[in-house]
Amino acid sequence: MVKDEYSLPPRKSLICRWTGTIFLLCAAALGIGTLLSGVFPGPKSHCGESGCTWSLRPSMLLEEEAMKAVQASPATERRFDAYAARPLVRAGIAGVTALDDGPFALILLCVGLALRRLGGKDGEPLAAALPWLRRAALMAVIWAIGRPVSDSLMVMLLSPGTPEGGQWAITIDLLDIGSALMLGIAAFATVWAIEAGLKAQRDLDRFV
Template identity: 45%
Template sequence: MPSGYFLPPRKAFLCRLAGVVFLLSAAVMPIVIAVAGLTPGAWPICGGGYGCAWNANATTLLPEESRAEIEGSPVALTRYEAYVARTDVRIGLAAIEAIDLLPFMALLGTVGIALRRLGGSGADTLERALPWLRRASLAAIVWTLAGPIYESALETWLSQGMPSGFQIVTTILLAPIAGGLLLAFAAYAAIWAVEAALKAQRDLDRFI
């Protein structure tokens, strides 16, 4: 692959535009983390002829079985809602959300910067983009590993508001973890191979 890699103007523009979208998405993540603490379980709902509204239902944070148990008992639901309404609990929910979203924010940000580099001018656009793509693959690995930690921490934290009381919950689903790790390692290996090829080409050019 030649070291003077560049994209045609239209593709370069699309890369820069996509990079902006990724960077803006990364910038929104701190707001999402804050909302997780301010209004636990909140999500937008649209339709029914009433436009769009912001629906906050903290029971959506629970697994399906636990949610059915809570919603089936008015007493348990009142106790759970009172627990989630506590300030310390909401701060904890925001911190737990950060376990999942901070690595995701890093992934979005590094991909965004890489795309901006690819869409830039100059003969070394690929060389400037590859380190950011490598960081993105590392962020993907961290995000994949953070998933079960996030799920376990969330269920453990919310268990204090359940009828059964506090219990340590461990949620590990091997299939999605393995799949995510394989894809992230494959991306890292591909980026490493391209970097090695570019380095070899540069060394050859100096030798010649």
């Protein structure tokens, strides 16, 4: 087997391993938050002179205009809170949040594992990291496509509890979608280029 000549020096390897661990912890935190989103919808914290408080405010999940309409009066917000407390609505919030945040959590997971592999001391660190970078790029593309779907579903799920009532909605921000897609495609292209260079180097080493 040809030795991987692209391993990092000790200091950079350590940085990669620690950074990868941070990514993994963030992925775990986001995953836990996604699982609990139906139980604790719209968490809100506030810190002041008397200390920090934590509360639930489901109206924070609404788009800006609908959120302002709901928060315009305490009675309106209480009615919305009662609607958001329904078991089916809570389940829907959890499902839509998973559709939105799930791929992003997987991006963090894959990047974290790639960094951990890249900072490895044995084997072929670069070759071990590339598959995880490829998966992260794929998740980035899925996340870009899934975000407008999840945003639209959240509006349709929560709108019956607002003063305007239930409505169909298609929420699409072409700038956000295009930016995320371009980043995902750029990541794919980078991985392919590195894989091609690594393969060429291995073929040359075998030939020599």
